[in-house]
Amino acid sequence: MAAEDDDYFAKSFFEHVDKSVSQYVSELGEAVAIPSVSADLPRHLHDIIEMMEWTKDYISRLDGWVHLLPNPQGKDDHGHDLPPILLAEFKAAKNPDKKKTVCCYAHLDVQPAAKEDGWDSDPFVLTERDEKLFGRGSTDDKGPALSWLWVIEAHRKLNVDLPVNVKLIYEGMEESGSTGMFEAIQMLSKDGEFLSDADFFCISDSYWLGAQKPCLTYGLKGLAYFSVSVQCCGQDLHxxxxxxxxxxxxxxxxxxxxxxxxxxxxxxxxxxxxxxxxxxxxxxxxxxxxxxxxxxxxxxxxxxxxxxxxxxxxxxxxxxxxxxxxxxxxxxxxxx
Ligand SMILES: [Zn+2]
Known part of the structure; x- marks a missing residue:
């Protein structure tokens, strides 16, 4: 696109976003209402799967290719299938082979939350107070996960081709150690597999610099965790x-x-x-x-x-x- 087309698109894009706020809030509300708590399996397993299916249907409505990859770690300790990993792709309509591919990562599971933990409103009911939205997972990470879909939707509605090919990899176990993700990434990175042609990765699960300023995180420190057990004898003592x-x-x-x-x-x-x-x-x-x-x-x-x-x-x-x-x-x- 020429520069003036870019300006025109940016203007109509932001107008479209402003007009769509109530749609975004209501869809985020639908996602928040699904208690996809990965720390509490198998109780919330069906909720994580529902959240994955909800997202899959959304992507299908936008004409994206979407697939739920069975979790490479198979089953949990109770014999239930672990949550799948969502893979999706939106190709640019014109010259997709000449365009770069951006792969965006996000997660659709959340940490546990209950009113007794000190929430002022039901954590699974998206609630507006003082022009802020409160709901478990609204920023970490359902809002960012849905934002990519809204970006695609805006391009579709404004009839503008995507400037890049977009791939999505969304998991449902991030808050519980990303079970199966490591194996999935290894598998999907092989020649010809889903991740092999991604030119850039964007992790949509970081933070803002304070409440006003968004920021791009271009490096992460990494994490090492350990547990230590100390035992003094073979039974409870008085x-x-x-x-x-x-x-x-x-x-x-x-x-x-x-x-x-x-x-x-x-x-x-x-x-x-x-x-x-x-x-x-x-x-x-x-x-x-x-x-x-x-x-x-x-x-x-x-x-x-x-x-x-x-x-x-x-x-x-x-x-x-x-x-x-x-x-x-x-x-x-x-x-x-
Ligand atoms: Zn997160």
Whole structure:
């Protein structure tokens, strides 16, 4: 398209988006109402599958190719089939072979949520308050997943060809360790398979820089997680009868865990920073121009109502801690 066509399309695209807000909200509401909680299987298995089918039907209505790939890990511990992985493709109508292919990733499952957890409204009923929409999965990650479909739909309705071929890979187990995704990606990356001709990948499951500013994330730190078990003896003991006579596992575990990180957030594991690239002056300067408000961040994560303290009070150290240095979180103790 010529530049003036681009401008014309951008204008009509945004007009179309503005006109379609109530449709988007109502469709997001339909998606949020499906409690596709992957941490609670098999209870919510049929909901994840329903969410996949809902998305598949949407894609079919847009004339996209769509397929539900059986989960490569097969069945769960209870013998039920694990949720499939959704694959879809929308080819550009004109010269698709000469156009780049963008593959977008998102997930259609959500974390558990209940009113008792402190929600002000039913988490599975998309609810508007103060011009904000509240509903489990509305931003993570059903909204972003649906946005790609709305982009395609806008092109269709405005009768404009896609500038690229678009592929989608949407999973239903992301919130539970992405069961089966690793195997699926390996399989689909082979020559001639679904992912092999993707030129770019876009992960639609990251975040905004504060509540006002969208951002493009072009790198992720990665994650390593471990669980530690400490056992002191072969049966439950009564603390009144045996306390003081044995090495207690909870005491040892707490001591072990507190040796990993100090209260200023410094990781105490030797060598943890050895492979971390040093901050260059150039990189350091990049942070100066970033529009980020530490006070708004405190409100957003609600530390303002408790201690009102962060581990780093200046923008640069705070963003570097979140984005580019290793962090260590302790996520829970289970007593058996
Ligand atoms: Zn997510």
């Amino acid at each position: 603390s009144g009868l045996t306390g003081g006579s044995v090495h207690e596992s909870m005491t040892d575990l707490v001591r072990l865990m507190s040796s990993l990180i100090d209260s200023s957030g410094q990781i105490l594991v030797p060598g943890i920073l050895d492979d971390v690239a040093p901050v260059t002056l150039e990189e350091d300067a990049l942070y100066d121009g970033i529009n980020f408000d530490c006070e708004a961040y405190k409100d957003e994560i609600n530390v303002s109502s408790v201690s009102n303290k962060l581990l780093h009070e200046d923008k640069k150290s705070l963003l570097m801690a979140i984005w580019r240095f290793p962090t260590l979180s302790l996520h829970g103790i289970e007593v058996r």
